[in-house]
Amino acid sequence: MRSTDIRRIFFDYFTARGHTKVPSSPLIPDDPTLLLANAGMNQFKPYFLGEVPPPYPRATTVQKCARTSDIDNVGRTTRHATFFEMLGNFSFGDYFKPDAIAHAWELLTERYGLDRDRLWITVYKDDDEAIDLWRRMGVPAARIQRLGMEDNFWSMGVPGPCGPCSEVCYDRGPAFGPEGGPQANGERYLEIWNLVFMQNLRGEGTGKGDFPILGELPSKNIDTGLGLDRLAAILQDVETVCQTDLLSPTLALVQHLAGRPFPCRDGSEESVSFQVVTEHARSTAFLIADGVLPSNEGRGYILRRLMRRAVRHARSLHIEEPILTAVTGSVIDNLADAWPELAAHRALIEAVTTREEETFTATLRQGTRLLDAAITRVHSAGATTLPGDTAFELHDTYGFPVELTIEAAQAAGLSVDADRYAALLDEQRRRAKTTGKGKTAAALRRMDSYREIIARHGRTEFVGYTNTSAETQLLALLHDGTPVDVASEGQDVELVLQRSPFYAESGGQVGDTGAIRTADGALIQITDTQYGLDGFHIHTGRVIDGEPRAGQAAEATVDAARRAAVARSHSATHILHAMLRRTLGDHARQQGSLVAPGRLRFDFTHFSPVDDTQLAALGALVNDYLLDDPDVRVWHATRAEAEAVGATALFGEKYGDDVRIVDIGDASRELCGGTHVGHGTQAGPVRILGESSIGAGLRRIEALTGRDALTHANHERRTLAEVSRLVGARPDDLVATLSRRLTTLAQAEESLRRHRQRELDTIASELAQRRRHTGDGWIITAHLDDLTPAELRPLAAAVMARCPGDTPGVVILAAVTDGKAQLAAATSLALTGQGVRARDVLIDAARVIGGGAGGTGNLANAGGRQAERLSDALSLAESAAGGLLARRGGKS
Numbered sequence: 001m002r003s004t005d006i007r008r009i010f011f012d013y014f015t016a017r018g019h020t021k022v023p024s025s026p027l028i029p030d031d032p033t034l035l036l037a038n039a040g041m042n043q044f045k046p047y048f049l050g051e052v053p054p055p056y057p058r059a060t061t062v063q064k065c066a067r068t069s070d071i072d073n074v075g076r077t078t079r080h081a082t083f084f085e086m087l088g089n090f091s092f093g094d095y096f097k098p099d100a101i102a103h104a105w106e107l108l109t110e111r112y113g114l115d116r117d118r119l120w121i122t123v124y125k126d127d128d129e130a131i132d133l134w135r136r137m138g139v140p141a142a143r144i145q146r147l148g149m150e151d152n153f154w155s156m157g158v159p160g161p162c163g164p165c166s167e168v169c170y171d172r173g174p175a176f177g178p179e180g181g182p183q184a185n186g187e188r189y190l191e192i193w194n195l196v197f198m199q200n201l202r203g204e205g206t207g208k209g210d211f212p213i214l215g216e217l218p219s220k221n222i223d224t225g226l227g228l229d230r231l232a233a234i235l236q237d238v239e240t241v242c243q244t245d246l247l248s249p250t251l252a253l254v255q256h257l258a259g260r261p262f263p264c265r266d267g268s269e270e271s272v273s274f275q276v277v278t279e280h281a282r283s284t285a286f287l288i289a290d291g292v293l294p295s296n297e298g299r300g301y302i303l304r305r306l307m308r309r310a311v312r313h314a315r316s317l318h319i320e321e322p323i324l325t326a327v328t329g330s331v332i333d334n335l336a337d338a339w340p341e342l343a344a345h346r347a348l349i350e351a352v353t354t355r356e357e358e359t360f361t362a363t364l365r366q367g368t369r370l371l372d373a374a375i376t377r378v379h380s381a382g383a384t385t386l387p388g389d390t391a392f393e394l395h396d397t398y399g400f401p402v403e404l405t406i407e408a409a410q411a412a413g414l415s416v417d418a419d420r421y422a423a424l425l426d427e428q429r430r431r432a433k434t435t436g437k438g439k440t441a442a443a444l445r446r447m448d449s450y451r452e453i454i455a456r457h458g459r460t461e462f463v464g465y466t467n468t469s470a471e472t473q474l475l476a477l478l479h480d481g482t483p484v485d486v487a488s489e490g491q492d493v494e495l496v497l498q499r500s501p502f503y504a505e506s507g508g509q510v511g512d513t514g515a516i517r518t519a520d521g522a523l524i525q526i527t528d529t530q531y532g533l534d535g536f537h538i539h540t541g542r543v544i545d546g547e548p549r550a551g552q553a554a555e556a557t558v559d560a561a562r563r564a565a566v567a568r569s570h571s572a573t574h575i576l577h578a579m580l581r582r583t584l585g586d587h588a589r590q591q592g593s594l595v596a597p598g599r600l601r602f603d604f605t606h607f608s609p610v611d612d613t614q615l616a617a618l619g620a621l622v623n624d625y626l627l628d629d630p631d632v633r634v635w636h637a638t639r640a641e642a643e644a645v646g647a648t649a650l651f652g653e654k655y656g657d658d659v660r661i662v663d664i665g666d667a668s669r670e671l672c673g674g675t676h677v678g679h680g681t682q683a684g685p686v687r688i689l690g691e692s693s694i695g696a697g698l699r700r701i702e703a704l705t706g707r708d709a710l711t712h713a714n715h716e717r718r719t720l721a722e723v724s725r726l727v728g729a730r731p732d733d734l735v736a737t738l739s740r741r742l743t744t745l746a747q748a749e750e751s752l753r754r755h756r757q758r759e760l761d762t763i764a765s766e767l768a769q770r771r772r773h774t775g776d777g778w779i780i781t782a783h784l785d786d787l788t789p790a791e792l793r794p795l796a797a798a799v800m801a802r803c804p805g806d807t808p809g810v811v812i813l814a815a816v817t818d819g820k821a822q823l824a825a826a827t828s829l830a831l832t833g834q835g836v837r838a839r840d841v842l843i844d845a846a847r848v849i850g851g852g853a854g855g856t857g858n859l860a861n862a863g864g865r866q867a868e869r870l871s872d873a874l875s876l877a878e879s880a881a882g883g884l885l886a887r888r889g890g891k892s
Contacts, residue, residue, distance in 0.1 A: 001112070001232075002236075002245050003228060003244065003338075004338065006087075006112070006231055007085075010226070013103075013107050013111055014058075014103070017103070019058040020059050022061045024061060025063065027066050027290040028290055030043075033159070036067075036292075036302065037063065038065055039063070039065060039086065039223075040061055040065070040086040040225045041088070041225075042063070044223070045160060045161060046533065048223070049161060050217070050218035050219070052459075052535065054092040054093075055657070056092075057092055057094040058089070058091055058092070059090045060088065060089045062085050062086070062228070063086045063088060065086050066283060067082065067084075070082075074275060075242075075274070075275035076272055078233070078239055078240040078241065078265055079230055079233075080241075082279060083279070083282050083286050084229050085246075086228070088224050090221070090222060090223055091222035092221055093218075097133060097222075100197070100224060101130070101166070104168060104195055104224065104226075108192075114234070116139075118170055119143070119171075120143045120171060120182055121144045122146075122167045122169065122183070123144060123145075123146055124146070124149075125146040125149075126164075127146075127152075130164070130166045145182060147183060149209035152166070152167065153165065153208075154198075155202050155211070159202055159203055159204055161198050161221075162201065162202040163197045163200050164199075165195060166194075167182065167193065167194050168192055168194075168195070169189040170190050170192055170234055171188060171189055172188055172189075172190055173188070174188070176188035190230055190233075191230070192226060192231050193226040196224065197220070197222065198220070198223045199217055200215070200217060201214045228246070229241040229246060229247075232245065239264055239265050240275060241279070242275045242278045245334075246334070247279065249330050250327055250331055251274065251278045254277050254314075254317070254323075255274070257317075257326070258274070258318065269316070273317050274317065276310060277310045277313050277327060280307070280309055281310060281331050282335075284310065285328040285342055285349055288303070288348060288349045288352050289345040289349060293352060293695055293698070294352065294356050308360050308399070308401070311324065311357055312401050312404070322357050322358075324353035324356065324357045325350050328350075328353050344589070345605070347697065348591075350697075351607050351697025352697055366398060366400075367398050367404070368400075368408070370394060370398065371394060371400070371405060371409075374386060375412045375414065378414060383414075384415065386405070386409045386417065388419065388422075391421045392425065395421075445481050446481035449478060449482060450536060450538070453532075454532075457475045457476070459535035460496070460497060460535065461498065461500070462503075462504075462537070467501045468560045469555065469556065470501045470555070470556050471554075472498050472500065472554055472556050473498040473551070474495060474496075474516070474549070474552045474554045475496045475497060475550065476550050477548065478495075479491060484550075485550055487524075487547065487548050488543060489546065489547070490542065491543050492540075493524065493540075493541060493543060494538050495526075495538075495539040495540075495541065496532075496536070497516070497539065497556055500529075501557075502558055503529060503674070504529045505530050506673060508595045508674075510566060510596050512526070512529050512563055512566075513562060514556070514558040514559045516539065516541070517557075518552040519552055519554065522543065522545060522546025522548040523544040523545040524539075525542050526541040527541050564677075565706055565707070566595060566597050566675065567676050567677050567683075568677055568682065569595045569598065569705045570672075570674045570676055571676045571680070572600060572686045573593055573595055573600050574664050575626060575667060575686075576602055576618075577590050577648075577668065577670070579621040580618060583614060583621065584606055588605060589604060589605055591698055598704060598705055598707060599704050600702070600705060601701070602701045603699070604701070605697055605698060606699045610691045615701075618688065622688075623685055623686055625667055626680040626681060626683050627681060629679050631680075632677055632678055632679060632680070633662070633663040634662055635660075636658060638659070639659050647670060649670075660673050662676055684706070684709075685709045685713075686704070686705050686709060687705075688701060688702075689702045689712075690702060720734070763784070764798035764799045767813075770782070771803060774885055775885035775887075776885055776886065777810070778807065778808075778885075780809075780812070781812045782812075782813050782814070783814045783871065783874060784813060784815045785816075788817055792813055792815055792822050792823075792824040793859060793861045796811050796813050796824040796826040799811045799813070799826065800858070804828070805828045805830060806830055808834075810828070810881040810885065811825065811827075812824070812874065812877045812878060812881060814871075820863055820864065820867060821849040821865070821866060821873065822861070822862070822863050823845055823853075823863070823873060823874070823877060824862075825838045825860045825877065827841070831885075832858045837857065838857065838858050840884065841877050841880050842860050842861070842862040842880075844876050845877035846862035846863075846873070848866070848869050848873040849864030849869055849870060849873045850864035850869075
């Protein structure tokens, strides 16, 4: 049975039983406690917690999940993956254990046709009810096992919903391991479906079973997850998840590139490498398609680690050519029908993987050079162990995989101090964990406060589309994330209003600012508005006057001029997006934006700089369209209706079933919750300032809008007028006049440079005649005036070139430039051949003037701020040169 059929049967079964089909949420979750979506229930967490009323009592999804806790098991087991599709059915206070168990059993045995006699069940150790229900399904007691909290009590790994669970496992037979049920062998008894009876709320904890249970959820819920990869492996009768139709085309490509077949699950490192490259290719493609880009922290680090692991394992298969773009392309070709975002972002995936592999290849080259040097030092010292500090520095600073360090050390007959490396790595992880815990704890405390407020008062009624002021009630005050009854003058606070005209930052549009005045005259200046929870506004500000109290009536007033400027920028952004795609092509899709008063920033996919001609054409298209004064129309529809009429859904944004659509003429139709002008001319003019690169395959355009664009144009006009006055030319003649004058200036500078060079040649010739014999050689010293630092060292070389190089000799020159002391030294070839460096002459002298000496071979220089001591430094340098000459043989 193909994976497409598995998905279809799952959806058909649950939608026929009253479940609403809900699209997968992006891999970047709307949750401060998670880096990536790691479970099917993530997007439903507000419903489970009672923060938001669920719009339906039952739901079903196929959720994209990324989970790297088992990354080292990929390829070493048949079942682990860092990306997987989780088929789920959910109940929000509707049905509970009896129906959830009955649904799972019927679907697996009757719709998917699994052998009942090969299904095993695990339950939480105290869950007698679940055992009784499974027995009613016909499962014998011998195939039901009780397990503890680490195995059969589910949570997301962070504070939040949790509960006992029951897992359905499939016995794949003795070829996969010994008997004994799921508690004995997870490879043979493959877990395919986890039924979570979500009824509790957990607290902080460090492991799977050491967290406290804080209490009951508002209602009992069901959350299940059926692993598509694992069920496909069983139904398609293959050994590993990489051999299912979800990944087999990519595995076939890796075999082709490696020039040999996949050895299946033979336990070899080669088998592991085939599976790592294949599996990580899928994770990489999905993460980039959902907006994750490689970086050194957070989810970007996870992506980078996956890509670099794939490259490293490809190299171990002797695949030397670039591979990431090819294998992710295979994933796109295979899975784009089920996941259209892969095809929509193909160009971005190609650009990011190409750039990252090039960067990592350079890292491998650099790391190899550094490692070779470190191995040489160890050998020279007569040691047999490469220090753990070296291995850690290569890993942490240069991104060089420790596995390669160990392999290279072993090849050179050395071991690696693994204990020291592990200690340094553990210390780094503890620091990161402590920092992350602090941030997470603060975010959780604030979210707990928000939950209490929304449970008591409900969502904020937003009236800002039609009003910039509103009579309201101050429902809650918070200070440092904690609710307070009253705030004092000068205090920073967060406020929650019953109804608000303030737009909360989203979709790139900044939050509104303004003021709130309570009924008794207290004034709070609002500096920002954000979403605390879905549909729940947090107004951040400072008490300017009086003492506002929770529960008071108040008037909320938005800064209307600022809001209007933001609206101009937002409408201009929509038209910029439309015209950008006309200019560059449909691949130039929005990847992020900033919509602020009078300015905008727009990020988009493109793979080369946008030149000045293209920018000018783009600016003309945008302004010409706005000057035609198109209507701006706002309307509402279902998500399906919006997609049917071609509305653009922006990258990474979260939408509900009912969406708000903004049309600007016939050029732009986007799903958008922001504020806009009423007609196109109200948005302009738009002045594009420039564009730049912000990452692999990503560009950024910055522009000014409305009055700010006019102000900028007036500033440029005044600047042009002032330059014209200084040059003495009319503005229309300015370019030609400047061009002539710059040509004349360049000719004069070249004439001056030649004249100066003749002067320096004369000085060099004169100085060469001042050789003084000392010891077994000669020396020239001079304290010169009117020399730049750039001239002093070449002059020393020119003097040396006019002296005999086959006898030991030294040239030392000194000058004061811009109040700083400068020294330069040159040594003859006769001295250099005997191992003397010009820098040796200046080391002590440099200290006298408060600086240091630099240079290699027969030329060196020094500089310092103590110009008054330059004469002493010159004397010291001359003495050092004399000492060197006295110890060397030769004739003048």
